[in-house]
Amino acid sequence: MAIIQPYNPQSIKQACTILNGAGIIAFGTETVYGLGGDAGSDKAIASIFQMKARPQFNPLIVHIANLAMLDQLCDYDSKRLNPVLMQCWPGALSLVLPLKSNAKLSKLVTAGLDTVAVRMPNHQGALALMNAFGKPIAAPSANPSGKLSPTCADHVQAGLGEKLDLILDGGACHAGLESTIIDLTDPDSPHLLRLGTHSLKQLQQALGAKITLSHSMKIDDAGDAASPHPTSPHPTSPHPTSPHPTSPGQLLRHYAPSLPLRLDAAAPTSSEAWLGFGADFNANLSPAPYDLSPNQDYVEAAANLFKALHYLDQIEGVSGIAVTKFPKAQNEDQAILRLAILDRLERGSN
Ligand code: TXA
Ligand code: MG
Numbered sequence: 624m625a626i627i628q629p630y631n632p633q634s635i636k637q638a639c640t641i642l643n644g645a646g647i648i649a650f651g652t653e654t655v656y657g658l659g660g661d662a663g664s665d666k667a668i669a670s671i672f673q674m675k676a677r678p679q680f681n682p683l684i685v686h687i688a689n690l691a692m693l694d695q696l697c698d699y700d701s702k703r704l705n706p707v708l709m710q711c712w713p714g715a716l717s718l719v720l721p722l723k724s725n726a727k728l729s730k731l732v733t734a735g736l737d738t739v740a741v742r743m744p745n746h747q748g749a750l751a752l753m754n755a756f757g758k759p760i761a762a763p764s765a766n767p768s769g770k771l772s773p774t775c776a777d778h779v780q781a782g783l784g785e786k787l788d789l790i791l792d793g794g795a796c797h798a799g800l801e802s803t804i805i806d807l808t809d810p811d812s813p814h815l816l817r818l819g820t821h822s823l824k825q826l827q828q829a830l831g832a833k834i835t836l837s838h839s840m841k842i843d844d845a846g847d848a849a850s851p852h853p854t855s856p857h858p859t860s861p862h863p864t865s866p867h868p869t870s871p872g873q874l875l876r877h878y879a880p881s882l883p884l885r886l887d888a889a890a891p892t893s894s895e896a897w898l899g900f901g902a903d904f905n906a907n908l909s910p911a912p913y914d915l916s917p918n919q920d921y922v923e924a925a926a927n928l929f930k931a932l933h934y935l936d937q938i939e940g941v942s943g944i945a946v947t948k949f950p951k952a953q954n955e956d957q958a959i960l961r962l963a964i965l966d967r968l969e970r971g972s973n
Pocket of ligand 1: 764
């Protein structure tokens with residue numbers, strides 16, 4: 624089992640020793656826990672893929688502590704974009720940018736793509752770790768591939784603890800869903816690759832450009848969408864014929880609990896766990912009830928989603944998890960969160 628340590632100067636030093644030896648650690652961020660390794664080390668990155676049993680074609684997100692690290696990784700218009708980045712980062716937002724040809728980055732990180740996804744996490748512990756390490760850390764979510772993402776140190780311990788020496792405990796993840804991913808290879812035509820908790824409005828305003836969604840997806844203020852899946856490659860994709868998934872949405876089964884998920888349920892059967900959402904939530908309907916947000920707040924529901932699924936998934940004797948129908952949201956930011964939640968649930972139910 625891994626040792627779980629809070630972020631402090633000693634544990635960060637220990638983490639850096641492991642990272643410098645091409646070892647792997649797990650660490651808390653504001654979105655989900657990451658499984659981190661030296662982004663410049665082939666050995667470290669190969670270990671991450673092996674530990675997660677992750678398909679090699681699925682690239683990793685590189686985590687940075689400052690824009691100097693970004694400059695060493697990406698070939699981008701820093702004069703135009705740095706002011707935008709300073710408004711959005713640190714935050715739950717990963718940006719796909721062109722990879723610099725001389726970047727000190729393992730080719731395994733990007734799965735051979737000529738772009739790289741980068742994020743500056745909004746978590747003091749994670750930032751302190753990266754500042755101490757002094758180099759970018761590549762980190763997918765710290766769960767076995769396809770399974771539920773971890774939002775606390777115990778989730779990581781349960782899923783990957785036997786393969787790890789150290790988990791840096793950053794507490795419960797505030798956002799609770801993986802970062803929003805935007806393809807910014809063309810800053811005039813930003814494209815959404817994965818929904819998360821980050822406000823699209825804020826980024827659009829900062830960029831002065833509209834973020835495009837795949838044709839199957841529509842977000843309006845009332846939170847209606849034809850489908851939450853940003854799956855199809857957009858016409859201006861830099862890799863339209865690439866065999867690699869340039870969008871994480873192409874992995875259809877993901878974020879999956881062991882129990883079957885039944886979506887849009889009016890009520891649970893007598894043997895089902897019940898994942899509800901405030902208002903008329905009735906805990907007596909199920910042997911295993913869980914209310915994602917008594918006040919019907921999608922920020923709270925997003926923060927609780929993986930915690931709830933991890934919890935319900937280990938209850939014995941239930942046949943599955945019935946999930947309530949989520950009502951329309953009241954404004955665009957809540958609508959985005961609602962769709963991000965539906966995206967995870969739909970993929971988990973495939
Ligand atoms: O919140 C997060 O993003 C967390 C924490 C640890 O930061 N990380 C995370 O990583 O969710 P992961 O591996 O579970 O998801 C990363 C996604 C993958 O689905 C991958 O397809 C996409 O990012 N990705 C990485 N590089 C990309 C690229 N160059 N172009 C398009 N998508 C990319
Ligand atoms: Mg993941």
